[in-house]
Amino acid sequence: MSVVIPARDDAVLLDRCLRALAQQTVAPAEVIVVDNASQDATAAVAAAHGARVLTEPTVGIWAAAATGYDAAGAPIIARLDADSLPGPDWVEQITGALARHPEAAAVTGWGRFVDLPRLVGIPAVAVYLGAYYALGYAATARAPLWGSNMAIRRSVWREVRGRVHRTEREVHDDMDLALALGPHHIVATVPRIEVGVSARSLRGIAQLGRRFQRALRTLSLNWSRMPPWKRWAARLRPPSTKSAR
Numbered sequence: 001m002s003v004v005i006p007a008r009d010d011a012v013l014l015d016r017c018l019r020a021l022a023q024q025t026v027a028p029a030e031v032i033v034v035d036n037a038s039q040d041a042t043a044a045v046a047a048a049h050g051a052r053v054l055t056e057p058t059v060g061i062w063a064a065a066a067t068g069y070d071a072a073g074a075p076i077i078a079r080l081d082a083d084s085l086p087g088p089d090w091v092e093q094i095t096g097a098l099a100r101h102p103e104a105a106a107v108t109g110w111g112r113f114v115d116l117p118r119l120v121g122i123p124a125v126a127v128y129l130g131a132y133y134a135l136g137y138a139a140t141a142r143a144p145l146w147g148s149n150m151a152i153r154r155s156v157w158r159e160v161r162g163r164v165h166r167t168e169r170e171v172h173d174d175m176d177l178a179l180a181l182g183p184h185h186i187v188a189t190v191p192r193i194e195v196g197v198s199a200r201s202l203r204g205i206a207q208l209g210r211r212f213q214r215a216l217r218t219l220s221l222n223w224s225r226m227p228p229w230k231r232w233a234a235r236l237r238p239p240s241t242k243s244a245r
Helices: 011-021 042-048 061-071 090-100 118-140 154-160 173-181 205-223 228-236 239-244
Strands: 002-007 030-035 052-055 076-079 104-113 150-153 186-197
Touching: 002 011, 002 042, 002 061, 011 030, 011 042, 030 042, 030 061, 042 052, 052 061, 061 076, 061 173, 076 090, 076 154, 090 104, 090 150, 090 186, 104 118, 118 173, 118 228, 150 154, 154 173, 173 205
Parallel strands: 002 030, 002 076, 030 052, 104 186
Antiparallel strands: 076 150, 104 150
16 A cells, blocks of 8 residues: 655644554555645655655645655555544555455545544534535535545556546545546445544634635536536446446
């Protein structure tokens, strides 16, 4: 498994993430950190931990993530964000889930907010990720992907990488990838694959507004190719009809 971490000016949290990866029960084949035009010590921190450091000068999470996916050498490409905090069996859980689900193109998991009090964090993540997965399912005609905690088979990435909007800065790359997969690829959702994350994405009206605008942009780009009703029609079409077409 190759672990890809796109990062921009996130040296402190990246250090925490890489320390967690160093303590895995099953070590990944490689860890790739894509330095997305950082002005801080992101690249130096990655190198100090023995990660393979790539540079992506085009600012944007999709540009950085796609650079890492393209360079990954293992059959499974896993993804974390710099603020992700995987448990010690995270690699083992992902490889095991994909082994148990050979039909799945990708797998995604659950999260917890590590910087919120437990009584606040548990309901907050339930609302945040619960809404994301429910609305994402409606939009994609199957389970979406969550970029802070996901993995995709390298063969599938190579199949769909020409359909993603990697040059678009204001899109959600995980949802864009899920939509690029189309309705017939299966995404396995495995809650036991859990990572801790920062709640910073929820702080501030401006941040929430930007995330909402990105969601609209992501859906607009992909629904222009295949609107949701066609995705659901394709998903619900009987198998015999699918194979005939």
